Amino acid sequence: MIKTDILIIGAGPVGLFTVFEAGLLKLRCHLIDALPYAGGQCAEIYPKKPIYDIPAYPEILAGDLIQNLERQIAPFEPTYTLGERAETIDKLADGNFMVTTNKGTEHSAAAVIIAGGLGSFEPRKPPIAGISDYEDRGVTYMIKDPQTYRNKRVVISGGGDSALDWTIFLANVASEVILVHRKNEFRGALDSVEKVSELAKNGKIKLITEAEVTEIHGDGKVESVVVNHSKEGNIEVPCDYFIPLFGLLPKLGPIANWGLEIEKNAIKVNNALDYSTNIPGIFAVGDVNTYPGKLKLILCGFHEATIAVQFAYNIVNPGKKYLMKYTTVNGITGFNGETKKSEKAVVKSI
Amino acid sequence: MSDIKIKIKDRFGVNHLLDAPTDMAMNIMELCKAYDLPVEGTCGGMAMCASCQCYVHSNHELSERGEAEEDMLDQAFFVKENSRLGCQLYLSIEMDGLELELAPES
Numbered sequence: 001m002i003k004t005d006i007l008i009i010g011a012g013p014v015g016l017f018t019v020f021e022a023g024l025l026k027l028r029c030h031l032i033d034a035l036p037y038a039g040g041q042c043a044e045i046y047p048k049k050p051i052y053d054i055p056a057y058p059e060i061l062a063g064d065l066i067q068n069l070e071r072q073i074a075p076f077e078p079t080y081t082l083g084e085r086a087e088t089i090d091k092l093a094d095g096n097f098m099v100t101t102n103k104g105t106e107h108s109a110a111a112v113i114i115a116g117g118l119g120s121f122e123p124r125k126p127p128i129a130g131i132s133d134y135e136d137r138g139v140t141y142m143i144k145d146p147q148t149y150r151n152k153r154v155v156i157s158g159g160g161d162s163a164l165d166w167t168i169f170l171a172n173v174a175s176e177v178i179l180v181h182r183k184n185e186f187r188g189a190l191d192s193v194e195k196v197s198e199l200a201k202n203g204k205i206k207l208i209t210e211a212e213v214t215e216i217h218g219d220g221k222v223e224s225v226v227v228n229h230s231k232e233g234n235i236e237v238p239c240d241y242f243i244p245l246f247g248l249l250p251k252l253g254p255i256a257n258w259g260l261e262i263e264k265n266a267i268k269v270n271n272a273l274d275y276s277t278n279i280p281g282i283f284a285v286g287d288v289n290t291y292p293g294k295l296k297l298i299l300c301g302f303h304e305a306t307i308a309v310q311f312a313y314n315i316v317n318p319g320k321k322y323l324m325k326y327t328t329v330n331g332i333t334g335f336n337g338e339t340k341k342s343e344k345a346v347v348k349s350i
Numbered sequence: 351m352s353d354i355k356i357k358i359k360d361r362f363g364v365n366h367l368l369d370a371p372t373d374m375a376m377n378i379m380e381l382c383k384a385y386d387l388p389v390e391g392t393c394g395g396m397a398m399c400a401s402c403q404c405y406v407h408s409n410h411e412l413s414e415r416g417e418a419e420e421d422m423l424d425q426a427f428f429v430k431e432n433s434r435l436g437c438q439l440y441l442s443i444e445m446d447g448l449e450l451e452l453a454p455e456s
Contacts, residue, residue: 045398118392127427127456159424187424247425249399250392265390296394 002081004030005316006309007099007109009086009255012040014286014301015115016069016078021309023076024325024332027316030107032099034120034253036083039066041117041250055299065298075334081105085120087254089282097281111281111312114267115305116288118250126157126244128216138222139242148241149174155225155237157213158245159183164192166245167205177205178237180227184209208235216242252288266290274311275304281315283308354446358404360387361452370441378404378436378450389452395437400426402436403453410448412439427456 006022008015011033019029035044039062047063054060060068084101089112092098096108123141125131131139143149143166154174156167159181165188167179179196186193200207208227215226217236224238252265260277261268267284269275271291275283285308286301294300313322331341352373358366370381379402382389390401397418403426406412412434415423419438423429433453439445 045393046396049396124425124427124456127454160421182429183424187421246427 001098001106001108002030002079004028004079004107004109005111006030006312007032007097007107007112008115009033009099009112010040010115010117010286010288011035011038011080011082012115012117012286013042013065013069013298014117014305015040015113016066016073017302018113018115018285018305018309019073019076019078020069021306022312023073023334024327025309025313025322027309027313028335029076030079030081030109032081032084032086032101032107034083034085038070038080038082039063042066044121051298053297053299075332075336075338075340077335081107085253089258110316111283113305113308113312114255114277114282114284114288115286115301116252116255116284118287119252119255120250121248122251122253123244124246124249126213126246128214131216134216134218134222134242137220138218138240139216139244141244143243146170146173151175152240153238154178154241154243155180155213155227155239156243156245157181158247159186159188160245160247161188161192162247163245164188164196166243168192168195168199171199171204176239178208178239179205180208180211180213182210182212208237211235213242213244255288258282260284263290266294271304275308276311283312352443354441354443354448356381356441356445357447357449358382358387359407359449359451361454370445372441372443372445374441376441378402378434378439378441380437381441382436382452387452388455389436390455391437393437397422397435397438400435401455403428403433404436404450405430405453406432406434406448406450408447408449410445412445412448428453 005027006029008018008029008031011031022029042062049062050059084103086099087102088100090098096110097112099107150173152174153176155178157180170177199205211227211229213225214228217224222242224236225242227235267289269284269289275285277284285304287296331339333339353369356368356370379391392401393399400422419435
């Protein structure tokens, strides 16, 4: 089990900055994130977009902001569990929390700070009646092991890059690949579009455009799907697998089932004091929380994280006195003992 | 006075007549959120989530769909010919009287 002082759920900008503020209080942090790298939305969605409202940065690319934060927190040696989603939380006999990921990795800490942003990115599921009954019974939203589809009949729906790429890949694996797309044109990479159209021309795959999968049939597992074609009406297509690929959507995910008070798809916190949730020892900061007047801004998340760790300190070190210090006065001392400090020469007497 | 009127039908079929300022660089998604209509605007207005998808029912001439909007609508559900992303429709005087309907959540 991974043990730390503060467990941070979410390695976006606010989660990363939490490490810095905790480090000033000599608290060690471990971060969990469903993405395989740190940075959250800044890294996943808009790394090349400039942000204009980070104080003292007239303009900074989201990706650069993350790199800077990683440099800033490096002295505090954060550790990570990446590519795994925080799934469950339990209270242990010693009073600590245990957070377990979807891959079974266990973590324990006295305090948990949720900096989950918009949540974890999950596949967008098409609105087909009963589709959840067929999940893992022929319906899958993510291809993990392509060999699963060897010599099977596969229907893929979607028109983006992942639908095109998997159609191309599975053309040589599955016994039959049918790609269903709502429009007559594809918006994926030109190279992939050309490959798919060539495969269709050579009879390696079948393309059904201007159509949507509207029904799934089968006794306990997928046996066929109904494709509604704009001109030909309903066509029943026998298949073993149906793979809808419509991109990812952020969802609060399993955190919603942790017993936390949720409002407007966000975690309610006490903004008058410490950004604590209704469960003592669990805090929520950044876009994932809500309170009257909440603004979903990175700069607000930085503030919230700074306050929250002062209170998390009391949970990790009950009864131990501490007073917030200025980095201009004391510099920062990393966990490796190295200190960064301002030159005395620049300090004027008052 | 730079306000215009925008009519929005919510997902229960209830019509809302909203006063909308044209001088604050607001878009339809933001307008809905400002009036507490149930529009998530998950991505913050980057045409990356389609939670602000709406159907245009009046004959107003609107800005053309951009690349990002086309890409998103290609992946969204319940898309119709008159679908637009609210976050890509910036309020302007020409939009006075615009009639929209919120698309189902997906």
